[in-house]
Structure formats: structure tokens, C-alpha cells
Amino acid sequence: MPASIIEALNLSFRYNGIDVLQDVSFIAVKGDYIGLVGPNGSGKTTLIRILLGIAGPLSGRVRLFGQDLGDFSDWSRIGYLPQSFPSFNPYFPSTVEEIVSLGRLSGKRFPKHLDRSDHEAIDRALHLLNIDPIRNALIGELSGGQKQRVLIARAIVNNPDLLILDEPTAALDPEAREHFFTLLRRLNADRGTVIILVTHDVGSIGEYANKLMYVDRRIHFFGSFEDFCSSDRMTSLFGANSQHIICHRH
Amino acid sequence: MYIFEYLQYGFIQRALLCGSFIALLCSTLGVLLVLRRFSLIGDGLAHVTFGSVALGLFLRVYPLYVSLPVVMLSSLGILKLTQRARLYGDAAIGIVSSVGIAGGVLLASVAGGFNVDLFSYLFGNILAIGKEELYLSIALSIAVLAVIVLYFQEIFSMTFDEEFARVSGIATERLNTLLVLLTAITVVLSMNVVGIMLISALLILPAVTALQLARGFRTAMLISASAALASVVGGIFISLALNLPTGATIVLTNFVLFLFAFAIRNLRHRRLAS
Amino acid sequence: MGRQTFCRLSVLFLLCFLVLSCQGKGTATAPGRLAVVTTLFPLYDFAKNVAGERADVSLLLPPGIEPHGFEPRPADIVRLNAADLFIYTSPYMEPWAQVLIKGVQSGKLEVIQAGSGILPEGNPSVPAHRHERRDQVASGGPEAVDPHIWLDFANAVKMVETIRDGFIRKDPAGREIYEKNAADYTEKLKALDEQYRKGLQSCEKRIIVNGGHFAFAYMAKRYGFRYVSVYGISPDAEPTAANLAGITKILRENGLRFLFHEELINPKVAQMLSKEAGVALLKLQPAHNLSKEQLDRNESFLSLMGENLKNLRTGMQCQQASSKP
Numbered sequence: 131m132p133a134s135i136i137e138a139l140n141l142s143f144r145y146n147g148i149d150v151l152q153d154v155s156f157i158a159v160k161g162d163y164i165g166l167v168g169p170n171g172s173g174k175t176t177l178i179r180i181l182l183g184i185a186g187p188l189s190g191r192v193r194l195f196g197q198d199l200g201d202f203s204d205w206s207r208i209g210y211l212p213q214s215f216p217s218f219n220p221y222f223p224s225t226v227e228e229i230v231s232l233g234r235l236s237g238k239r240f241p242k243h244l245d246r247s248d249h250e251a252i253d254r255a256l257h258l259l260n261i262d263p264i265r266n267a268l269i270g271e272l273s274g275g276q277k278q279r280v281l282i283a284r285a286i287v288n289n290p291d292l293l294i295l296d297e298p299t300a301a302l303d304p305e306a307r308e309h310f311f312t313l314l315r316r317l318n319a320d321r322g323t324v325i326i327l328v329t330h331d332v333g334s335i336g337e338y339a340n341k342l343m344y345v346d347r348r349i350h351f352f353g354s355f356e357d358f359c360s361s362d363r364m365t366s367l368f369g370a371n372s373q374h375i376i377c378h379r380h
Numbered sequence: 381m382y383i384f385e386y387l388q389y390g391f392i393q394r395a396l397l398c399g400s401f402i403a404l405l406c407s408t409l410g411v412l413l414v415l416r417r418f419s420l421i422g423d424g425l426a427h428v429t430f431g432s433v434a435l436g437l438f439l440r441v442y443p444l445y446v447s448l449p450v451v452m453l454s455s456l457g458i459l460k461l462t463q464r465a466r467l468y469g470d471a472a473i474g475i476v477s478s479v480g481i482a483g484g485v486l487l488a489s490v491a492g493g494f495n496v497d498l499f500s501y502l503f504g505n506i507l508a509i510g511k512e513e514l515y516l517s518i519a520l521s522i523a524v525l526a527v528i529v530l531y532f533q534e535i536f537s538m539t540f541d542e543e544f545a546r547v548s549g550i551a552t553e554r555l556n557t558l559l560v561l562l563t564a565i566t567v568v569l570s571m572n573v574v575g576i577m578l579i580s581a582l583l584i585l586p587a588v589t590a591l592q593l594a595r596g597f598r599t600a601m602l603i604s605a606s607a608a609l610a611s612v613v614g615g616i617f618i619s620l621a622l623n624l625p626t627g628a629t630i631v632l633t634n635f636v637l638f639l640f641a642f643a644i645r646n647l648r649h650r651r652l653a654s
Numbered sequence: 655m656g657r658q659t660f661c662r663l664s665v666l667f668l669l670c671f672l673v674l675s676c677q678g679k680g681t682a683t684a685p686g687r688l689a690v691v692t693t694l695f696p697l698y699d700f701a702k703n704v705a706g707e708r709a710d711v712s713l714l715l716p717p718g719i720e721p722h723g724f725e726p727r728p729a730d731i732v733r734l735n736a737a738d739l740f741i742y743t744s745p746y747m748e749p750w751a752q753v754l755i756k757g758v759q760s761g762k763l764e765v766i767q768a769g770s771g772i773l774p775e776g777n778p779s780v781p782a783h784r785h786e787r788r789d790q791v792a793s794g795g796p797e798a799v800d801p802h803i804w805l806d807f808a809n810a811v812k813m814v815e816t817i818r819d820g821f822i823r824k825d826p827a828g829r830e831i832y833e834k835n836a837a838d839y840t841e842k843l844k845a846l847d848e849q850y851r852k853g854l855q856s857c858e859k860r861i862i863v864n865g866g867h868f869a870f871a872y873m874a875k876r877y878g879f880r881y882v883s884v885y886g887i888s889p890d891a892e893p894t895a896a897n898l899a900g901i902t903k904i905l906r907e908n909g910l911r912f913l914f915h916e917e918l919i920n921p922k923v924a925q926m927l928s929k930e931a932g933v934a935l936l937k938l939q940p941a942h943n944l945s946k947e948q949l950d951r952n953e954s955f956l957s958l959m960g961e962n963l964k965n966l967r968t969g970m971q972c973q974q975a976s977s978k979p
Binding site: 179183203208212221224225233236238240244 | 540543549
């Protein structure tokens with residue numbers, strides 16, 4: 131059985147007396163490219179935050195690369211693109227290059243200072259996302275799409291084995307989006323990087339991912355697109371139209 | 381030159397030296413505080429110091445021994461309030477600050493008056509720095525600057541995006557606590573040396589000056605430190621030349637520097653736009 | 655916390671609050687005695703001596719508070735409403751006195767301005783330093799009025815007499831007592847004046863430097879010595895670096911071995927100066943207010959001025975045997 135990269139075991143979470151997540155369990159293995167979909171307020175972002183240890187579950191466990199989350203320390207294997215963009219200070223005095231460099235810190239020991247290999251990795255990431263020309267621009271001077279690309283670069287600069295992205299394409303124009311998905315596909319195909327991509331763009335997710343996870347407080351479906359598209363249960367859950375939208379492209 | 385005649389006086393030498401170290405200390409911490417919307421924490425903790433000094437006098441304990449722990453606890457309190465009580469930094473600071481001052485006023489009243497006017501403990505004077513205070517300030521500055529330098533990247537990451545920093549394996553809780561405690565210690569000790577007006581100003585003005593111009597986080601720190609140094613040294617010399625109160629002159633010099641930075645930034649933008 | 659516990663605690667809290675608030679700090683006046691409120695310590699002491707058993711005299715300023723920064727509270731007006739006599743120095747010294755007086759509606763309050771007849775005619779005694787050089791130190795200046803009139807004991811005598819007259823107006827029945835007490839006390843003041851005159855006659859240095867504020871001009875004029883201070887009339891304005899350098903220079907140039915400082919002012923500046931110029935510190939008390947310890951020790955105006963004389967003689971390096979206090 132292929133090594134599990136990320137495991138969730140009976141996760142549940144409550145906020146203000148409301149059950150946000152109930153008994154969520156799944157296992158993702160190397161090579162999985164998971165589209166994580168669900169309606170608004172379904173707990174997708176909460177799930178992500180629990181998986182990464184930012185929020186603690188009410189009950190249940192998370193295992194990363196076979197290790198309990200509490201014992202895990204190999205953070206350089208994980209890349210993360212958070213959803214909330216507006217929360218950071220638009221006047222933050224940092225250049226694009228500095229922010230991408232922050233992604234390299236997870237692999238470093240104290241005292242963390244950047245060396246040549248870091249700079250090479252940063253250059254590669256900047257190039258991959260087409261943000262070389264603006265490497266010295268201040269983050270506050272960028273457009274939404276450019277900012278997004280900077281944060282994506284920060285997420286992948288370490289060549290992670292597990293990449294978790296929360297609504298990564300919301301601000302990107304179609305060309306940038308294509309570029310981005312090609313990049314992800316390469317990561318997933320060449321290195322087997324597990325990708326969990328939270329998205330509202332239900333229509334096109336089938337083009338990129340090889341697995342679909344539907345979350346609405348619980349996991350209502352987790353499996354391949356073939357299974358999803360041929361399942362009667364999914365038809366009843368979604369309605370034939372929606373199922374068709376997801377499946378027709380695949 | 382006539383002004384340089386003043387440099388032979390020990391108290392002016394100490395003002396320059398001690399002032400410079402405290403400038404470095406406050407300006408670097410200040411960048412972090414301003415970016416995290418804790419700008420008025422210097423002011424707020426100063427008010428808590430007032431209350432803690434009252435407590436110390438009331439208990440007949442040397443006020444500093446009471447101030448340090450009380451202010452450190454208050455700074456932790458401010459941090460907790462922002463995390464648990466759904467408040468931004470400014471409101472949290474406001475709460476702790478008001479309680480500190482009110483507590484002090486209450487204690488002063490209950491105790492029926494103290495020997496030296498309570499406020500004098502707030503107003504250290506940059507012109508009245510003794511040797512021990514000088515050494516203490518230098519030691520403190522070096523300690524805090526060392527922490528900032530050694531943990532520079534982590535602090536940077538955390539200040540920009542705390543959650544991402546956590547996912548990078550950075551111990552954000554511990555680092556936050558450390559920084560907030562260092563701020564508390566800085567405020568208490570520096571306040572006794574140079575007074576509340578200077579501390580508050582040095583924690584904010586150099587930082588906002590830097591933010592007008594800086595292209596890069598490291599650059600921001602360097603500009604902030606430079607602005608603070610220039611203000612202190614320049615301010616002292618100007619106050620000598622024009623026979624003005626030194627503390628206020630330093631603050632106003634800093635403000636003038638800020639105006640310069642602001643003007644330069646505007647010019648840059650106009651040039652880019654055209 | 656359960657609701658019941660919460661309710662119980664609230665009731666308990668309320669009860670405590672009510673009980674505690676019932677215990678106010680009352681100024682109980684013995685029946686038949688006049689209730690007198692004075693602003694500054696010298697007035698307090700003078701009034702006590704003049705009135706003797708016929709009055710209960712209290713001090714408005716809480717101990718340890720610097721009078722120049724004092725701001726009266728509503729409780730003070732309440733106190734005045736219950737008082738028979740209110741004694742203050744002058745509008746220059748207590749600018750807030752008018753506010754207090756206006757707030758009193760009892761109709762029975764007799765106000766005594768102890769400094770009347772002394773200011774501003776007494777003003778020319780303030781030495782006028784022109785600020786020609788940068789290192790000029792603080793002085794009264796020709797416009798500023800020095801309100802510390804009681805430090806010239808001839809003025810103090812006048813103040814005692816004014817107070818006596820006020821008491822007689824309010825309480826004519828006690829006239830003889832007041833006149834006798836006042837006469838006795840003014841004799842003591844005159845004796846004090848003589849001690850000062852003799853004691854400060856032949857001194858090596860005829861200049862004193864005060865690390866406090868500019869309060870001793872009257873004394874300096876009367877006994878003929880030069881007086882320099884770090885702060886101005888009111889110790890609010892900050893001394894500049896140039897001022898401090900100037901003071902240090904004066905200390906050195908005059909070969910002074912002592913620097914004076916005041917009880918109620920932050921000693922930091924004085925301590926710095928003493929180290930800078932290599933001089934020792936001596937206390938000098940303007941006596942407008944006392945510290946808690948001093949009040950507990952029952953210090954009197956005369957005892958404080960006696961201490962001042964001792965220190966002045968040390969500071970100015972005076973010869974000749976000192977007269978008894």
C-alpha cells in the first residue's frame with residue numbers, strides 16, 4: 131500500500147456551538163491531486179487549518195507523513211497557500227523576493243539565514259511564476275493577481291511533497307490560471323506531490339485533479355472522478371445538472 | 381564651536397550615548413509593533429507602570445521591583461486579549477492602560493499621598509542619566525537587539541503572516557510572548573531613564589518614518605534605526621544650540637524627519653505616475 | 655460559573671460595596687471649635703499657633719504633593735462648605751483658590767488672603783537676571799512674580815497678623831486669645847529672623863544653587879546672598895541642557911561644595927548635577943507642603959526654617975557659632 135502522506139482520523143470541530151466538521155476521516159497517498167469542493171461555510175477552510183495544525187480539532191487526529199501532527203517537525207515538506215488575503219497589511223514594506231524567501235525558512239535550522247541554495251530556489255520559484263520582473267516591487271504595489279502569484283511562489287519554493295492551496299486562482303486571469311495549473315500538474319506528475327486544492331470553481335476542477343472530495347460538514351464523497359460521475363448517489367446529492375458540469379470535462 | 385564646549389559635560393555625554401542605545405532599541409522594536417497595530421503599547425504600558433509604581437510605593441517596595449513583573453504581566457494580558465477577546469491591539473492596549481492609570485490613582489488616594497510626586501517616576505530625564513542607568517540601558521539594548529538579529533527571519537515571517545509562519549514550523553506563540561515581554565521590559569526600564577514622552581515617540585515615529593521609504597523589511601529596520609539615532613543625536617545638539625528642552629526637541633526632530641520621508645515618498649509617486 | 659453562584663457573588667459584592675461606602679473619611683470638628691481649612695503648610699502652622707484650642711485647622715494639600723501642580727477635587731469644595739475659615743496665600747501662589755471659593759454656598763465661610771498687602775509691591779525683591787547668555791539659569795525674571803513670600807520672615811509676620819485679624823472678624827469673642835497668640839508667635843518669627851541675620855553674616859560663599867525651583871528669592875534678598883535655581887518659579891518647565899551646563903559652571907566657578915535640593919521634587923536632576931560638579935547635596939525646604947513623614951513627626955514652620963538655616967550655613971560655609979534654634 132502506498133505510503134500515506136496525510137491522514138485525517140475522525141476529526142470534528144465546533145465553533146460557537148455549531149458543528150463545523152463532524153467525523154471527518156480520509157487518507158491521501160502519494161500522487162493524489164485532490165479537488166476539495168463544497169458549499170460556502172461547509173468547513174473546507176477549517177479542515178485545512180486543522181490538517182496544518184493552525185487550529186486544533188475538538189476531537190480526532192491528524193497524521194502527516196506517517197507522524198502524528200504533534201510530533202511532526204518536517205515542515206519543509208509542506209507548502210501552504212492560505213485563503214485570507216485581505217488580512218495582511220497592504221503597506222507591509224517587503225519586496226516580492228523577501229516574501230518568497232519566507233517559504234524557505236521551514237527547512238532551516240537556527241539561526242535561520244539565507245544561503246546560496248536558498249537564493250537559487252527563490253530564483254527558480256520567481257521564474258516559474260513569471261514574477262522575475264517584479265522581484266523588487268513592494269507587495270503593496272502589486273495587483274491582486276500578482277500578489278496571488280507571489281504567495282503561490284512562497285508555497286512552492288521548497289519543492290514540497292504536500293501542497294495545500296486554499297482558493298488559489300480566485301484573483302488570477304485566465305492565462306495565469308492556465309500557467310498555474312500546468313505548474314501544479316507537473317509537480318504532481320513528476321514528483322508525486324500530493325495536492326489538496328480548495329476551490330469554488332467546480333466546473334473546471336475535473337480538468338486538473340485526479341480525485342474529488344466533497345465536504346459539507348462531513349465528507350460526502352472522496353474518490354476518483356470516474357466514481358463520482360458514475361454514482362447515482364452523487365446524482366441525487368447534486369442534481370444531474372451539476373454532476374454533469376463537473377463530469378463533462380473529465 | 382561653542383556647542384562642542386558642552387560635550388565635556390558628563391551628563392551630555394551620557395545623554396548622547398544612552399539616548400543612542402535606547403533609540404536603536406526602541407526603533408527596531410517599534411517597526412514590529414507598528415506593523416502589528418500595537419503602536420500605542422508604549423503609552424499603554426507606561427500607564428501601567430504608573431499604577432505599578434503606586435503599588436510599589438504603597439507596599440513600601442522599591443517601585444522597580446513591582447513595575448517589572450506587573451508590566452510584563454500586563455503585556456501578556458494585552459496579547460491574550462487580542463487572541464481571545466476578539467479585539468485588535470489598540471482596544472486591548474486601551475483596556476490595560478486605563479486600568480493601570482485608574483489603579484494608580486486609586487492607590488495614591490488610598491495611601492494619602494506619597495513622598496515624591498508620583499509622576500516624577502514617569503518622567504525620567506535624558507539629561508539626568510546616571511552611570512548605572514547607562515550600563516543598564518546598554519545591556520538591555522544589546523540583549524533585545526541580539527534577539528531581533530538572531531530571530532530576524534522568524535520575526536519577519538510572523539509579522540507578515542502569522543499562520544504561514546506557524547506552518548513553517550516557527551514557534552509563533554513563544555516568539556510572540558518573548559517579543560511582548562521584551563517590549564514590557566524596554567518600556568519600564570527606558571521610561572525610568574528617559575521618560576514616557578521619549579519612549580512613546582521612539583517606539584512609533586522612527587518606524588513610521590521608515591515605512592514611508594523602505595523597500596524591504598530589513599531596509600525598514602535599518603531606516604528606522606537611523607532615523608532614531610539621527611533624531612536623538614540631532615535633537616540633543618539642536619536643543620543645545622537653541623536652548624530648548626531636550627526631550628521635546630528630539631521628538632520634534634524625529635517628526636521633521638518623518639515629514640521629509642513623507643515628502644520624498646510623494647515625489648517618488650508623482651514621478652512614477654508621470 | 656453557575657447562575658446561582660453568580661447571583662450570590664453579586665449580592666455579596668453589592669453588600670461589601672454599600673458597607674465600605676458608608677465609612678467615609680469625615681473631618682469631625684469638636685463642638686464649639688472653628689473649622690479652618692488652609693492651603694499651604696506655613697498657613698496651617700501659623701493658623702494653628704494663632705487659634706490654639708479655639709480651632710481645628712486642616713491642610714488642604716495632601717502630603718507629598720507638589721503645590722504648583724495641585725488641582726482641587728470636588729471633595730475639597732465639600733470640605734470648604736463645612737468650614738468656617740479658609741486661608742490661602744495669594745492668587746499667584748494658589749490660582750485655583752478662586753475656583754474653590756466660588757463653589758462654596760454655605761454663606762458662613764470667611765476667606766483670608768494671608769498674602770494681601772505683600773504682593774505685588776513686594777515684587778522688586780526678585781532679582782532680575784537678563785537672559786543674555788545662553789547658559790543663563792532660571793530666575794524669576796522681571797515679569798514673573800515670586801509667590802513664596804513667607805520665606806521672608808518680615809512677610810511671615812505680616813501674614814500672621816492678617817490671619818489674626820481674620821480670626822477676630824469671624825470670632826470676636828476670642829479676640830484677646832488671638833492677639834496674645836499672634837504676638838507670641840511673631841516674637842518667635844522675629845527671633846528666627848535675627849538668628850538668620852547673625853548666622854548668615856560672615857560666610858565664605860555668598861551664593862547658593864538650588865536643584866529645585868525658584869523659591870528663595872525673598873530670603874536671598876533679605877540676607878544678602880545670590881540665589882540661582884535649576885527650575886523656574888514653578889517646577890513644571892523643564893531645564894534645558896544649556897541651563898544644566900550653566901548651573902554646573904556656576905558651581906565650579908564659585909568653588910561651591912554644596913548643591914541644595916528640595917524634598918518634593920524628583921531628585922534625579924539634583925543627583926546628576928551633584929555628580930557632575932562633584933558637590934554634596936543639602937536639603938532646602940520652601941515648606942509649602944510637607945512629606946508624610948515630616949507631618950507625622952509634627953514638624954513646624956520654625957523647626958523647618960531652623961533646619962534650613964543649618965544647611966544654609968553649611969552650604970555657604972559660614973563661620974561663627976550658630977545661635978540656638
